[in-house]
Amino acid sequence: MARGTEPIDLTVEEYVIRRLSRPDAVDLLVDESAPRTEELRAKAVALRSRIRVLTDAFADDDDADAAGFKAATRRIKARLADVEAQMACLQRARILVDIVTAEDCAKAWEDLMLDRQPAVVETLATVAGRVRAGLDLLACPGEHAVQGVGAEAGADRLP
Known part of the structure; x- marks a missing residue:
């Protein structure tokens, strides 16, 4: 883990686990608006x-x-x-299914290969800030935020 990125890494992980632990997380596996x-x-x-x-x-x-x-x-x-x-x-369901269907989302997150974690984060949120190499989605020095996408945008904004 790079120096100075641990707080944002934890913020991102907390967001992912909290969002995928919600009762409506299974709704993320279906996108009715997406063409076949x-x-x-x-x-x-x-x-x-x-x-x-x-x-x-x-x-x-x-x-x-x-x-x-x-x-x-x-x-x-x-x-x-x-x-x-x-x-x-359309790949969203494939990316999220292992965590959404797990009994323990936190454990499922930890068990994911490091190369799959960024795909999960990118599916759920827009991340601004410096995060460890495995989760570096958008680097904006000095700015740290996790903004949920879709229906949950704004509901799960973390500083």
Whole structure:
């Protein structure tokens, strides 16, 4: 643990354990607003295909406008990035299930591999401040806060 980060590490850990110990923590495993995986995969495949078709058309047309090609490619890639971000959202249940379903959330947190702890924290909160390397999500020197995301934003703000 880096010098001077222990208080924020403990604050983050306390937030995670407290949030995942609540009776409604199981609700975090379901995101009704998230599109289904199959729909997102189909969109991603279609967008990648459009990029390939656009690239092939550009390569075959000696008179094609390079600026137009770049602009169209950039727009499609931006849409693809949005779809991929939505797909990442669907990973929330996989990330949280071991702790949410555990009888002892604190023990389940301690038992997590260090590389999984940041994923849990990132799923639940935005962290500002210096924390140990395993939990360094957003470094803002001199500022220490844990802000819950979603419905619990503001309810679990810790100094």
